Amino acid sequence: MPTGYYTHPAFLLHEMGHFHPECPERLQAIEDHLISHAVDGLLDHREAPAATEEQIERVHRPAYVSELTSISPAAGYYQIDPDTSMNRHTLTAARHAAGAAVAATDAVIAGELENAFCCVRPPGHHAEPDRAMGFCFYNNVAIAARHALAAHGLERVAIIDFDVHHGNGTEAAFRDDPRVLMCSFFQHPFYPYSGAERIAPNMSNIPLPAYSNGMAVREVVETIWLPRLNEFKPEMLFISAGFDAHREDDMGQMGLVEQDYAWITAQMITVARAHAQGRIVSCLEGGYNLSALGRSVLAHLKVLLEM
Incomplete structure (x- = not known):
């Protein structure tokens, strides 16, 4: 079965101002690397x-969803926090980013795809049930995981997050939910300054x-x-695939390289095959050095494709 690749033209229309690191060029850099390497x-x-x-409302509170709609600007930008703003295309892009993760989940569970990568923006793992922050509006991976539980009746899913930043929104969505195991590492102390204290039993988050x-x-x-994943035996794996822990990425100060992302991906495939019929849906999160991002996603996808 093939590896799915989900994207949408709306992702190139959402932008938060000139020189913002979370920019449309990120997706173009990824696609350029995929084409140039066949x-x-x-x-x-x-x-x-x-x-x-x-x-969306399986994760986000209805009042928050309504609020985002009400503040969406007809022109210019609406500033949510110093790093996060909306233009008139943002909500459309955010809905399609969440929809990519849901559709990929449906296709992988149906057996149409072996696994899938959602090349989306805006990213999602900082979006809490009632708050946008950190470039994120809807939590794509959390929405997909909740969909797998609610619509497909899965009993255990795992979320893997290797972004340089803690996925505070994902933790907020699933804290103390025994059906979900979240495994992550993140630079600490660092934005959003969470994840290292009062760790819930279903969180394996390593600062x-x-x-x-x-x-x-x-x-x-x-x-x-x-060990946690093999004990938990997830029926599906979701990956918050942030590539800003790369040593060339100025957004963080960690030292990963492409081969590390390939190795992590291979370990997750082994877990998925042992417990989850190989089912993996991966969604793009961070990664802001365009060359390092393109190379890292290429390495991630080559493992998903078994190249």
């Missing part, structure tokens, strides 16, 4: 639908100091993540 043609390309209000390299991360995966 990987693009091996993927099953699918256009992301928009998520429904019901799907790492700045300048941690791939060997430190591999030790975390081998000694902490893998």
Whole structure:
């Protein structure tokens, strides 16, 4: 079965101002690398639908969803926080980003796809049930995971987050939910300054100091993540695939390289095959050095494709 690749033209229309690091060029850099390395043609390309209000509200409170609609600007920008703003295309892009994750979940569970990568923006893992922050509006991976539980009747799902920042929104959505195991590492102390205290039983979130390299991360995966995942036996894996822990990315101060992302992906495939019929849906989160982002997503996808 093929690897799905979900994207949508609306993702290129959302932008938060000149020189903002979360920019449309991120997706173009990824696609350029896939084409130049002859990987693009091996993927099953699918256009992301928009998520429904019901799907979004499995994670986000209705009042928050209504508020985002009411503040969406007709022109210019609406500033939510110093780093996060909306233009007139933002909500459309956010709905399609969440819809990509939901559609990928449906296709992988149906057996149409072996696994899938959602090349989306805006990212999602900082979006809390009632708050947009950190470039994020809807929590794409959380919406997809909740969809797998609610619409498909899965009993256990795992969320893997290897972004340099803690996925505070994902933790807020699933804290103390025994059906969900979240495994992450993140630079600490660092934005959003969460995840290291009062850790819930279903959270395996590992703070790492700045300048941690791939060997430190591999030790975390081998000694902490893998035992927890194999004990939990997830029926599906969701990946918050942030690539800003790369050593060339100025957004953080960690030291990963492409081979580390490939290795982590391979470990998750092993877990998925052991417990989840190989089912993985991965969604783009961070990654702001365009060259490092393109190379890292290429490495991630080549493993999903078994190249």
